Amino acid sequence: MNPADMMQYVPQALDYVRILPEIVLALFGMVVMVLDPLLPEERNQRVLGGIALAGGLAAMVATLITANSPGLAFWDVIQVDAFSSFFHFLVATVAVVVILSSYEYMQVQEIRAGEYYALILFGAVGMSLMSSATELVLIFIALEISSISTYILAGFRRRSAMSSEASLKYFLLGSFATAFFLYGIAMMFGATGSTSIRVISQALRAGNTPVLAYVAVALMFVGLGFKVASAPFHIWTPDVYEGSPAPVVGFMSTAPKAAVFAVLLRIFFQANAPGRLWLIWVSAALSMTLGNVGALVQTNVKRLLAYSSIAHAGYLLVAFAALPANGIPAAMFYTASYAAMNVGAFAVVSHFASRGERYVTLEDYSGLGRRSPLLAATLTIFLLSLIGIPITGGFFAKFYVFSAALQANLTGLVIIGVINSAVGAYYYLRIIVMMYMREPKEDTPLAPVPVALGTALAISVFATLYLGILPNSVLAYAARSAADLLR
Amino acid sequence: MNSPTLDSAILSLVTFIPLAGALLLLLFPRRDRDIRVFALVVSLLAFVLSLHLPVHYDRAQAGFQFELNQPWISTPHIHYHLGADGISLWLVVLTTFLTPLCVLISWKSIHERVKEFFILLLILETALIGVFVSLDLFLFYFFWEATLIPMALLIGMYGHERRVYAAVKFFLYTMIASVFMLAAILWLYAKTGTFDLLAIESAIRNGQVTGFATAAPWLFLGFFVAFAVKVPLFPVHTWLPDAHVEAPTAGSVLLAGVLLKMGTYGMLRFNLGLFPEQSRQNASWIAVLALIGIIYGALVAMVQPNMKKLIAYSSISHLGFVVLGIFSFTQAGLDGATYVMLAHGVSTGALFMLAGILYERRHTYEISEFGGLATPMPAYATFFLFIVLASVGLPLLNGFIGEFLVLSGAFQARAVWGILGASGVIWSACYLLWMYQRVFFGKVRHSVNESLPDLLAREKAALWPAAAAALIMGVAPLLWLNAIDPAVQSALAPFAQLSKLVGR
Numbered sequence: 001m002n003p004a005d006m007m008q009y010v011p012q013a014l015d016y017v018r019i020l021p022e023i024v025l026a027l028f029g030m031v032v033m034v035l036d037p038l039l040p041e042e043r044n045q046r047v048l049g050g051i052a053l054a055g056g057l058a059a060m061v062a063t064l065i066t067a068n069s070p071g072l073a074f075w076d077v078i079q080v081d082a083f084s085s086f087f088h089f090l091v092a093t094v095a096v097v098v099i100l101s102s103y104e105y106m107q108v109q110e111i112r113a114g115e116y117y118a119l120i121l122f123g124a125v126g127m128s129l130m131s132s133a134t135e136l137v138l139i140f141i142a143l144e145i146s147s148i149s150t151y152i153l154a155g156f157r158r159r160s161a162m163s164s165e166a167s168l169k170y171f172l173l174g175s176f177a178t179a180f181f182l183y184g185i186a187m188m189f190g191a192t193g194s195t196s197i198r199v200i201s202q203a204l205r206a207g208n209t210p211v212l213a214y215v216a217v218a219l220m221f222v223g224l225g226f227k228v229a230s231a232p233f234h235i236w237t238p239d240v241y242e243g244s245p246a247p248v249v250g251f252m253s254t255a256p257k258a259a260v261f262a263v264l265l266r267i268f269f270q271a272n273a274p275g276r277l278w279l280i281w282v283s284a285a286l287s288m289t290l291g292n293v294g295a296l297v298q299t300n301v302k303r304l305l306a307y308s309s310i311a312h313a314g315y316l317l318v319a320f321a322a323l324p325a326n327g328i329p330a331a332m333f334y335t336a337s338y339a340a341m342n343v344g345a346f347a348v349v350s351h352f353a354s355r356g357e358r359y360v361t362l363e364d365y366s367g368l369g370r371r372s373p374l375l376a377a378t379l380t381i382f383l384l385s386l387i388g389i390p391i392t393g394g395f396f397a398k399f400y401v402f403s404a405a406l407q408a409n410l411t412g413l414v415i416i417g418v419i420n421s422a423v424g425a426y427y428y429l430r431i432i433v434m435m436y437m438r439e440p441k442e443d444t445p446l447a448p449v450p451v452a453l454g455t456a457l458a459i460s461v462f463a464t465l466y467l468g469i470l471p472n473s474v475l476a477y478a479a480r481s482a483a484d485l486l487r
Numbered sequence: 488m489n490s491p492t493l494d495s496a497i498l499s500l501v502t503f504i505p506l507a508g509a510l511l512l513l514l515f516p517r518r519d520r521d522i523r524v525f526a527l528v529v530s531l532l533a534f535v536l537s538l539h540l541p542v543h544y545d546r547a548q549a550g551f552q553f554e555l556n557q558p559w560i561s562t563p564h565i566h567y568h569l570g571a572d573g574i575s576l577w578l579v580v581l582t583t584f585l586t587p588l589c590v591l592i593s594w595k596s597i598h599e600r601v602k603e604f605f606i607l608l609l610i611l612e613t614a615l616i617g618v619f620v621s622l623d624l625f626l627f628y629f630f631w632e633a634t635l636i637p638m639a640l641l642i643g644m645y646g647h648e649r650r651v652y653a654a655v656k657f658f659l660y661t662m663i664a665s666v667f668m669l670a671a672i673l674w675l676y677a678k679t680g681t682f683d684l685l686a687i688e689s690a691i692r693n694g695q696v697t698g699f700a701t702a703a704p705w706l707f708l709g710f711f712v713a714f715a716v717k718v719p720l721f722p723v724h725t726w727l728p729d730a731h732v733e734a735p736t737a738g739s740v741l742l743a744g745v746l747l748k749m750g751t752y753g754m755l756r757f758n759l760g761l762f763p764e765q766s767r768q769n770a771s772w773i774a775v776l777a778l779i780g781i782i783y784g785a786l787v788a789m790v791q792p793n794m795k796k797l798i799a800y801s802s803i804s805h806l807g808f809v810v811l812g813i814f815s816f817t818q819a820g821l822d823g824a825t826y827v828m829l830a831h832g833v834s835t836g837a838l839f840m841l842a843g844i845l846y847e848r849r850h851t852y853e854i855s856e857f858g859g860l861a862t863p864m865p866a867y868a869t870f871f872l873f874i875v876l877a878s879v880g881l882p883l884l885n886g887f888i889g890e891f892l893v894l895s896g897a898f899q900a901r902a903v904w905g906i907l908g909a910s911g912v913i914w915s916a917c918y919l920l921w922m923y924q925r926v927f928f929g930k931v932r933h934s935v936n937e938s939l940p941d942l943l944a945r946e947k948a949a950l951w952p953a954a955a956a957a958l959i960m961g962v963a964p965l966l967w968l969n970a971i972d973p974a975v976q977s978a979l980a981p982f983a984q985l986s987k988l989v990g991r
Contacts, residue, residue: 369644422662429655429658
């Protein structure tokens with residue numbers, strides 16, 4: 001082989017620029033791991049947290065740099081475009097907010113472990129990679145990086161049996177689901193002769209669709225549906241969310257979900273997967289209904305928010321059943337606003353939970369409005385957004401999703417969705433009623449909100465309201481990304 | 488003075504000054520006195536600014552003035568479109584007039600979580616004004632829903648024993664009903680591509696909306712259900728007595744004074760404006776419901792042992808007049824309906840304040856707990872009598888003008904409506920005067936009442952403006968009607984055409 005031919009197997013500088021956020025996150029994660037044993041134990045939490053925070057912020061900056069050089073990298077397995085940048089930025093922001101809200105939590109829970117922050121960063125590497133990968137095998141690897149990090153993070157309250165249960169349950173069921181995804185990739189290879197989304201797209205567009213492709217899409221959907229907690233693959237969600245540390249739930253209910261939704265968008269729309277409509281229709285309708293009905297009877301706030309996240313996965317899936325031109329931006333907008341409000345809600349939950357996560361039932365929240373007016377008001381904003389009240393991100397998220405579905409003549413699905421939103425209002429309001437209209441059980445004032453958590457909450461509130469008052473810029477960006485994706 | 492920039496900005500200023508005040512209050516330290524003073528200043532500022540509207544409103548010109556139309560969100564096409572006509576401008580002034588009085592009346596009765604209370608009150612004021620000045624259906628819907636949360640919290644946080652039940656009931660009733668309105672709004676948006684009220688109105692009139700003929704009856708109902716629950720019209724009125732009895736005084740004042748008018752305003756603006764034909768077709772059963780409301784509300788009020796509940800049921804009766812006037816489709820009827828809205832806001836607001844003043848002293852609303860109060864509390868008794876007479880509809884006071892106009896409009900439309908409606912006037916005299924007699928006349932029957940203190944200066948400051956307004960509205964109705972009249976005429980314009988078509 002002559003040297004000129006060899007050159008084509010050597011990555012170019014631009015290739016590395018296009019995975020800059022992943023490189024940055026991984027490097028910072030490694031620094032955290034290396035420094036962890038070197039620092040004195042009482043100091044390392046703050047230092048390592050700070051490094052991780054810097055890593056998250058650096059990843060946000062790196063995303064902006066990468067976004068300026070769109071294109072393919074590493075022999076076409078990576079595609080950097082507006083679409084991937086959108087999700088990169090989202091994942092990095094969520095990571096930053098979660099790191100900020102973990103700071104105090106880790107101290108209060110007396111969890112000493114530097115690898116906690118490293119795992120968040122490594123998880124973010126996987127999630128970022130998922131949104132820019134256009135090769136199914138790479139997507140699988142990225143999915144595993146992200147999943148394994150979250151499996152471990154779920155078990156971080158080591159003294160609690162529930163946390164270990166959550167971790168183990170998540171790991172066993174998650175591995176099982178990933179196997180389905182892998183099996184689907186194999187089938188897709190059999191059907192089209194490739195694992196590259198671009199080639200698959202051409203093959204599926206070219207002639208009549210082989211039956212195997214339908215099977216492949218269904219199997220992949222099982223694997224990914226599990227990760228986003230959509231029905232009927234949602235059974236694990238309440239237990240895992242209840243047992244895992246609260247900031248981790250905030251993380252794993254938003255960032256990996258966003259990344260998996262990005263993968264779903266690529267598979268369904270970019271690869272032009274067959275049999276999309278009915279698969280999505282059934283799963284969306286089931287998720288919305290089971291999620292909301294399940295949430296109605298919960299007495300534990302973390303479980304309640306777990307069921308609510310199932311319901312929101314359902315609303316989001318409605319966008320996948322719509323036409324690509326409206327559906328993709330609607331889904332992206334929903335992902336962003338859901339991330340903002342949910343990560344914020346869990347930040348409040350993690351502060352309020354106190355040592356050993358003692359205060360997590362609905363009863364515990366009674367009188368919160370009296371004990372900590374600011375915290376209660378913040379949670380109220382997130383809950384109103386989860387209901388979908390105007391001038392919060394949640395409203396426009398639902399609006400865009402449902403109007404995209406209406407334009408695709410999915411009236412039935414929209415009716416199911418609207419009824420579910422009305423049902424959903426009830427259990428979110430129950431929390432608000434508890435906070436403001438019930439007397440507190442204990443009069444002890446809450447621990448003041450530390451600066452880090454305050455910043456995390458401020459970011460979430462700002463994002464929630466910004467998406468609700470000025471949704472234009474984000475939606476326009478999402479629409480541009482959709483055009484990129486479909487090109 | 489009357490610069491074009493101020494004219495276009497005035498509605499935004501009036502709407503958002505209370506909100507800005509609420510946000511500033513967030514930063515205040517918890518010194519209750521400062522908070523109260525600041526809330527009073529902000530609400531007075533909003534009132535003074537809102538006076539710009541009637542002063543500079545061009546009465547020779549029908550249609551919306553002080554308009555501001557800015558694109559806000561491009562997908563969906565939402566405009567920040569505000570404007571006021573002769574009807575909405577008075578409702579805005581009513582809101583800004585009542586809010587400072589609410590602040591005064593809550594001065595001492597709210598003594599814990601004071602900061603939250605005034606923040607909620609000011610947010611509520613912004614939302615209420617927003618409802619009346621929005622000319623974009625989306626904006627309207629937003630403000631409409633936005634009134635719900637602060638009101639429910641006011642009831643649920645500061646109310647009496649069964650406050651949580653009342654707050655949740657209030658919230659669910661109005662929330663569920665307004666979902667139907669949202670559906671109708673979204674349908675209109677899907678077909679016309681705009682939320683702009685005036686654009687949709689003209690599109691409907693010019694027959695540019697495909698499928699309108701089949702959908703219109705349902706759209707009419709979608710809007711109507713949301714408004715009927717708010718008014719509240721019989722048989723969806725059951726949330727009202729609970730909400731009123733449990734609400735703190737300021738909550739009741741704004742609930743009866745302004746919130747209920749959102750429903751009747753909505754009927755006038757949206758049901759009549761967008762669906763004249765369907766309004767005509769549905770007028771008879773709606774008028775029957777209104778008449779049932781007038782008579783049933785009055786009869787139930789008569790047997791209430793609880794003073795606040797009595798006033799609450801009297802609201803159902805009075806609001807029945809408004810609905811009857813609106814669906815008579817006559818100039819007099821609509822003028823009267825608008826006038827009753829304003830008069831009821833002033834006098835029932837004052838009645839709730841008076842009831843609240845008594846509650847602060849005795850912690851009960853039971854009429855049987857009182858009697859002979861005229862002896863220990865002469866000033867209080869005088870104010871109470873004055874407001875009761877205004878509410879009953881004594882000529883030269885505000886209640887009379889509106890009810891008279893409504894009834895004459897109802898007679899023109901259908902004589903039997905007028906006759907049945909007129910009986911409501913008699914009923915209202917019965918229950919209010921009887922209540923007055925039981926509370927104030929005779930000997931003091933409970934010894935605790937003998938030493939009740941009379942009105943404080945602060946309470947007088949809250950009652951004087953209301954009493955003065957009741958009198959001026961009674962002797963000089965033209966001050967108000969000359970702005971209302973042209974607005975009503977343009978609201979009725981499609982009906983004149985319709986009558987020609989139908990041949991009535």
